[in-house]
Amino acid sequence: MNAAISLPRVIGLARWNAVLLTRNTLTMLYGVVMPLAPLAFLFTGDRGDRGAGAAAIVFTVSVAVLFPVYYNLLSQFVTRRDELVLKRLRTGEIRDVELLAAMALPGVVVAVAVAVVAVPFALALGQSAPLNPVLYLVSVVATSALFVAFAFWTAAWTRNAEAAQMTSLPVIMLAVAGQMVAVFPESAQRWVELTPGAAMTGLVRSSWFGLEGSGTERTLDLADTWAAAGRPMLVLLAWTGLAVWLAARSMQWEPRT
Amino acid sequence: MSTHETPAIGVSGLRRSYGTGAHAFEAVRGVDLDVPAGTITALLGTNGAGKTSTLEVIEGLATASAGTVRVLGLDPVADRDEVRRHTGVLLQRSGFSGDLTVHETLRMWRATVTSPRSADESLAMLRLTDRADVPVRALSGGEQRRLDLACTLMGHPDVVLLDEPTTGLDPESRRDVWRLVRGLRDEGTTVLLTTHYLDEAEALADRLEIMHAGRIVRSGTPAEIAAGHPSTISFATLPELPWLPHLDARRVVEERGVTTIETDDLQGVLTDLLIRAARHGVRLEGLEARTASLESVFLAIADQPQSRHETEGALR
Numbered sequence: 001m002n003a004a005i006s007l008p009r010v011i012g013l014a015r016w017n018a019v020l021l022t023r024n025t026l027t028m029l030y031g032v033v034m035p036l037a038p039l040a041f042l043f044t045g046d047r048g049d050r051g052a053g054a055a056a057i058v059f060t061v062s063v064a065v066l067f068p069v070y071y072n073l074l075s076q077f078v079t080r081r082d083e084l085v086l087k088r089l090r091t092g093e094i095r096d097v098e099l100l101a102a103m104a105l106p107g108v109v110v111a112v113a114v115a116v117v118a119v120p121f122a123l124a125l126g127q128s129a130p131l132n133p134v135l136y137l138v139s140v141v142a143t144s145a146l147f148v149a150f151a152f153w154t155a156a157w158t159r160n161a162e163a164a165q166m167t168s169l170p171v172i173m174l175a176v177a178g179q180m181v182a183v184f185p186e187s188a189q190r191w192v193e194l195t196p197g198a199a200m201t202g203l204v205r206s207s208w209f210g211l212e213g214s215g216t217e218r219t220l221d222l223a224d225t226w227a228a229a230g231r232p233m234l235v236l237l238a239w240t241g242l243a244v245w246l247a248a249r250s251m252q253w254e255p256r257t
Numbered sequence: 258m259s260t261h262e263t264p265a266i267g268v269s270g271l272r273r274s275y276g277t278g279a280h281a282f283e284a285v286r287g288v289d290l291d292v293p294a295g296t297i298t299a300l301l302g303t304n305g306a307g308k309t310s311t312l313e314v315i316e317g318l319a320t321a322s323a324g325t326v327r328v329l330g331l332d333p334v335a336d337r338d339e340v341r342r343h344t345g346v347l348l349q350r351s352g353f354s355g356d357l358t359v360h361e362t363l364r365m366w367r368a369t370v371t372s373p374r375s376a377d378e379s380l381a382m383l384r385l386t387d388r389a390d391v392p393v394r395a396l397s398g399g400e401q402r403r404l405d406l407a408c409t410l411m412g413h414p415d416v417v418l419l420d421e422p423t424t425g426l427d428p429e430s431r432r433d434v435w436r437l438v439r440g441l442r443d444e445g446t447t448v449l450l451t452t453h454y455l456d457e458a459e460a461l462a463d464r465l466e467i468m469h470a471g472r473i474v475r476s477g478t479p480a481e482i483a484a485g486h487p488s489t490i491s492f493a494t495l496p497e498l499p500w501l502p503h504l505d506a507r508r509v510v511e512e513r514g515v516t517t518i519e520t521d522d523l524q525g526v527l528t529d530l531l532i533r534a535a536r537h538g539v540r541l542e543g544l545e546a547r548t549a550s551l552e553s554v555f556l557a558i559a560d561q562p563q564s565r566h567e568t569e570g571a572l573r
Contacts, residue, residue: 008368009368009369012365012367012368012369013365013368013369015368016357016361016364016365016368019357019361020354020356020357023356023357024356080352080354083352083353083354083355084348084350084351084352085351085352085353085354087348087351087352088348088351088352088353088405088408089369090318091316091318091346091348091351092341092346092366092369092370092408092412093338093341093342093369093370093371093412094369095337095338
């Protein structure tokens with residue numbers, strides 16, 4: 001259990017998971033097409049309006065981590081677990097971590113690709129270029145990693161693929177609530193800010209748009225964006241730690257009876 | 258990797274339990290088993306005897322509650338990577354994504370194997386070449402099983418573990434699998450398989466291990482297992498045969514209108530029986546004489562009651 005994971009095995013298997021993602025119309029729809037849809041929100045509001053732009057990009061990133069990453073992975077895991085595909089693969093050379101990474105990879109690649117495609121799209125519609133593109137991408141990857149762990153944990157107590165429609169709701173709420181910090185009463189806001197959705201929102205708003213809190217005017221410069229990222233990054237890491245721990249202790253490889 | 262002195266698979270004192278407390282159930286209760294390199298060994302038993310539970314520990318998919326397992330001298334859990342590189346596993350039930358074709362599935366499996374056969378070679382080996390472009394979803398049960406076997410054998414394994422390889426196959430596919438398994442042994446591969454088919458065990462195995470209620474109760478070649486077991490003579494029970502006790506029988510049982518004589522000397526006792534019957538003008542309806550066979554031994558074992566804590570449903 002100590003040797004490094006085999007990258008060729010992960011990529012080799014991930015490739016076929018990607019093929020499978022495109023074979024089924026439904027998974028193709030929420031795995032690939034749906035995450036691109038929120039970019040349409042960039043057409044709303046005044047051309048180049050920073051607040052509207054930030055809202056559209058935050059929404060785009062959240063759909064990208066919720067559908068191709070979280071929901072797709074959850075339903076793939078449950079379906080393949082129930083069809084004994086996972087059990088079969090686990091008899092071979094591939095290690096569990098590699099198997100999980102290979103399942104998560106296509107969705108994460110889609111999420112990152114959507115986040116990247118959003119840049120030229122936003123530029124064409126009069127938005128400014130990301131202030132700190134590295135931090136922006138790191139934020140998308142970190143958020144994806146968290147939702148990967150959430151997916152494996154949710155799968156552990158999801159009875160079958162249909163049940164995933166219900167069992168995915170708590171995590172989806174956790175992601176969505178954080179984007180609406182402003183609508184909560186002030187006393188609740190500091191708690192809502194500790195949700196993964198709020199952390200992701202803060203990171204995207206500061207790294208791309210230089211926005212602080214719920215402001216709509218650029219107040220941060222490049223150096224400030226790194227400093228502003230500290231707290232939400234810690235929130236994401238803490239959630240990831242929790243989700244990985246929960247997933248690891250409840251991992252269920254065979255159909256639930 | 259292995260010599261003839263060290264068995265390819267060595268199991269000793271293996272125990273495995275499911276559940277805890279009042280619901281605990283011990284499926285494997287102290288199994289000792291050596292599989293010599295380059296041979297075929299069959300674990301034979303009724304459903305619920307503990308065959309799959311034993312095999313899963315050897316495969317490294319489950320942990321034992323006691324005992325040790327060595328595959329090619331290595332621990333299947335601690336030395337997982339090394340063991341997996343040299344073993345091929347066929348599960349009793351398993352699945353593949355229905356949306357990939359046969360050829361794609363083999364290529365996918367290939368991506369996980371260190372030194373794999375080509376997908377085309379695997380197709381040819383399992384006579385799947387003309388089904389290469391068919392989605393797995395559209396395969397028959399027998400074809401899916403052959404695809405499964407192709408994956409098992411893709412990495413040129415030294416040790417092959419097959420859990421009920423032919424259950425659910427049509428007779429022709431079964432013969433195919435038998436031919437394949439014999440071919441593996443002839444190339445020096447060690448095979449451990451489970452089955453509840455007696456003919457399969459007799460046709461394939463160099464050595465049999467009969468399991469019952471979590472233990473191995475008989476081991477040896479089919480002939481060795483049958484030896485020492487009584488032959489039987491049976492006929493429709495007649496109201497009065499005062500000379501019956503004079504026969505050199507181990508035991509005489511009357512059950513549901515059939516009298517069964519168990520004996521170690523089939524020819525002698527049968528001759529005696531027929532002479533006495535002729536002398537007394539008795540007609541023996543439904544007369545049958547059988548040498549002890551694997552079947553009779555197996556059925557005798559399977560008829561033994563399991564302890565009252567056991568339930569069939571707790572096991573696969």
